[in-house]
Amino acid sequence: MANNQNPWGSSNQTPPELDQVIKDFKNKFNAVFGGGSSGKSSSARGGIKYLIILAILVWLLSGIYIVDPAERGVVLRFGAFQEVTSQGPHWRLPYPIEQVYKVNVERIRAAEIGFRNIQNSSYGGNVSSESLMLTKDENMVDVNLAVQYKVADVKAYLFNVLMPELTLSHVVQSVIRQVVGDNTMDYVLTTGREQVAQDVKTGSQALLNLYQTGLLITAVTMQDAQPPIQVKAAFDDVVKAREDQQRYINEANAYANDILPKARGASQRILAEAQAYRSQVISKSDGESERFRLILGEYLKAPEVTRERLYRETLEEVLSKSNKVIIDSSTNALMYLPIDQLINSSRSTTSSTSRQSNYPSQSSQSFQSNSGTSILRSREVLR
Amino acid sequence: MKKINIILIVLIPIIFILVSSSLYTVNETQVAIKLRLGEIVSIELEPGLKFKTPFVNNVVFFDSRIQTLDSVPEAFLTVEKKNVIVDSYVKWRIMDVEQFYLSTGGSLASANLRLAQNNQDALRIEFSKRTINEVVSSQREEIMKNVKTKLEKIAESEYGIEIWDVRIKRIELAQEVRNSVYLRMETERNGLANKLRSEGSEEAEKIQAFAEKERTILLANAYSESEKIRGEGDAKSANNYAKAYSQDAEFYSFHRSLESYRKSIGYQGDILVLNPDSEFFRHFNPKN
Numbered sequence: 145m146a147n148n149q150n151p152w153g154s155s156n157q158t159p160p161e162l163d164q165v166i167k168d169f170k171n172k173f174n175a176v177f178g179g180g181s182s183g184k185s186s187s188a189r190g191g192i193k194y195l196i197i198l199a200i201l202v203w204l205l206s207g208i209y210i211v212d213p214a215e216r217g218v219v220l221r222f223g224a225f226q227e228v229t230s231q232g233p234h235w236r237l238p239y240p241i242e243q244v245y246k247v248n249v250e251r252i253r254a255a256e257i258g259f260r261n262i263q264n265s266s267y268g269g270n271v272s273s274e275s276l277m278l279t280k281d282e283n284m285v286d287v288n289l290a291v292q293y294k295v296a297d298v299k300a301y302l303f304n305v306l307m308p309e310l311t312l313s314h315v316v317q318s319v320i321r322q323v324v325g326d327n328t329m330d331y332v333l334t335t336g337r338e339q340v341a342q343d344v345k346t347g348s349q350a351l352l353n354l355y356q357t358g359l360l361i362t363a364v365t366m367q368d369a370q371p372p373i374q375v376k377a378a379f380d381d382v383v384k385a386r387e388d389q390q391r392y393i394n395e396a397n398a399y400a401n402d403i404l405p406k407a408r409g410a411s412q413r414i415l416a417e418a419q420a421y422r423s424q425v426i427s428k429s430d431g432e433s434e435r436f437r438l439i440l441g442e443y444l445k446a447p448e449v450t451r452e453r454l455y456r457e458t459l460e461e462v463l464s465k466s467n468k469v470i471i472d473s474s475t476n477a478l479m480y481l482p483i484d485q486l487i488n489s490s491r492s493t494t495s496s497t498s499r500q501s502n503y504p505s506q507s508s509q510s511f512q513s514n515s516g517t518s519i520l521r522s523r524e525v526l527r
Numbered sequence: 528m529k530k531i532n533i534i535l536i537v538l539i540p541i542i543f544i545l546v547s548s549s550l551y552t553v554n555e556t557q558v559a560i561k562l563r564l565g566e567i568v569s570i571e572l573e574p575g576l577k578f579k580t581p582f583v584n585n586v587v588f589f590d591s592r593i594q595t596l597d598s599v600p601e602a603f604l605t606v607e608k609k610n611v612i613v614d615s616y617v618k619w620r621i622m623d624v625e626q627f628y629l630s631t632g633g634s635l636a637s638a639n640l641r642l643a644q645n646n647q648d649a650l651r652i653e654f655s656k657r658t659i660n661e662v663v664s665s666q667r668e669e670i671m672k673n674v675k676t677k678l679e680k681i682a683e684s685e686y687g688i689e690i691w692d693v694r695i696k697r698i699e700l701a702q703e704v705r706n707s708v709y710l711r712m713e714t715e716r717n718g719l720a721n722k723l724r725s726e727g728s729e730e731a732e733k734i735q736a737f738a739e740k741e742r743t744i745l746l747a748n749a750y751s752e753s754e755k756i757r758g759e760g761d762a763k764s765a766n767n768y769a770k771a772y773s774q775d776a777e778f779y780s781f782h783r784s785l786e787s788y789r790k791s792i793g794y795q796g797d798i799l800v801l802n803p804d805s806e807f808f809r810h811f812n813p814k815n
Binding site: 276283304305306307310318325397411419422425429432437439440443451455463467 | 788
């Protein structure tokens with residue numbers, strides 16, 4: 145190569161052959177560009193020799209190729225498979241003899257069935273025709289699949305099948321329909337999603353192996369599984385109905401949770417009140433009977449006087465507080481007493497609460513009576 | 528010398544042309560047939576560099592890879608006379624190059640065309656024997672197998688083609704059938720929605736009724752218990768009273784009456800109509 149960079153710098157160190165070549169080249173150069181002075185034929189021959197050597201060198205160098213870490217190089221000699229080379233620089237016999245194809249074996253490629261994310265118009269068929277499929281129970285579902293794959297066997301990938309990617313697409317389309325056709329709609333749409341994707345993966349891989357495509361499916365994911373757009377509203381309504389169902393139940397539970405503790409509280413209150421009542425009446429009876437016993441003791445000591453005294457005191461107390469009408473029954477004259485008016489006039493001036501202040505309402509009930517009967521009673525008593 | 532040069536310059540290209548036209552390569556993806564003036568001399572199955580006699584031999588190449596016949600979707604009638612649209616594909620490769628060359632003239636397109644015809648016929652026969660459900664679900668595999676066997680027989684003997692696989696890509700209902708399917712799906716879903724809502728109501732009703740029952744029971748039990756407790760109280764107090772009062776029943780009656788008067792009579796507003804003949808007025812009226 146040094147002679148290319150500095151062809152005129154001849155020195156003793158240069159090998160004689162190379163020196164000769166340079167000289168020849170110089171002569172040739174002069175012969176061609178140096179005004180057409182006739183050069184020797186031997187130097188012209190040498191020029192051709194040099195050119196041929198150069199051409200051969202360049203030709204040989206064109207056999208150098210570099211394989212990326214993610215790639216494999218496949219070398220063909222006269223069209224026949226020779227070897228697979230991995231990463232790094234390599235040399236092959238140049239063009240007409242050997243050829244090299246480089247294939248990326250690490251890159252995850254993606255195929256989309258039923259939808260298109262990536263611009264990929266290499267195969268036809270509109271999208272809904274890919275995604276709509278029949279289920280076992282003769283319903284239709286709209287399924288979108290994303291398939292990830294890579295090249296596992298470079299040789300098979302290159303030589304076995306015409307258009308391996310198209311084959312993959314066909315295979316997956318066929319298998320997904322078969323799997324969906326073997327299952328019910330509810331299964332595909334809900335619980336079976338994972339399983340369907342898994343079945344598609346294994347089924348598709350089996351076919352790809354059968355066709356020896358050299359492709360390996362790394363993942364199949366169900367992007368979307370939906371009922372067809374025409375019945376989507378009805379399906380959404382079912383989802384809503386399911387929510388409604390839960391809501392009804394929740395509301396009922398809320399109601400139950402509301403009333404039950406309250407009922408428990410209320411029953412505790414009833415019990416507590418009853419216990420209070422029990423204590424109350426027992427205490428009251430204790431007190432009252434004790435009081436009676438004590439009075440009785442004194443009464444027995446002087447019955448007549450005590451009796452008289454008690455009677456007088458009581459009547460005094462009673463009569464001192466109330467309005468009184470004293471009628472001599474010996475006169476047989478009929479009298480008119482405007483009792484209603486008397487009652488009304490006295491009612492309006494007194495507060496009704498005064499009557500109930502003495503005793504708690506429950507026990508005093510038996511003692512309470514309206515004023516009409518009390519009048520009658522008083523008359524009875526006093527007679 | 529110059530003459531030699533000129534001769535060389537002329538000769539080299541001629542030699543080159545001769546050599547290059549007597550060599551040919553068969554690629555890894557190809558098989559070839561060598562013809563001598565239209566007559567088959569040899570079949571090259573192995574890839575590599577091959578020789579031929581220039582001008583006398585010519586070579587026809589064939590793609591040896593697996594080919595795909597992607598059929599045009601076509602409508603078939605099922606046994607219940609419903610139209611389904613079927614899309615399938617056939618994977619095939621050239622097995623007998625000579626046979627293939629003779630029958631198709633080496634054209635993949637014409638091979639595809641003939642295969643497609645046979646494929647459609649076989650599928651039509653299979654579909655006409657089955658219901659939609661069988662076609663879609665249970666017997667799909669069987670159909671594909673049958674069509675494959677049928678195609679294999681024809682393709683191998685007539686076209687020198689090896690059938691790798693026949694698969695149904697999609698089975699679709701015709702538009703009018705599809706609409707009725709949609710309608711059915713919709714009604715099915717509506718039914719399901721109603722069922723779910725009613726079940727929700729049922730469950731809710733159940734929960735509410737149960738809660739109310741619990742409440743009633745709780746309260747009733749509490750009431751029963753409370754009545755017992757009150758009864759206990761009443762009994763105890765009655766016992767107390769009885770013990771005390773039975774010591775002197777007559778005095779009790781007197782004492783209790785006085786108590787009653789005090790409590791029931793003599794509040795403000797009461798009006799007492801009194802007879803002066805009563806005991807209380809003994810001294811009030813000196814006549815007595």
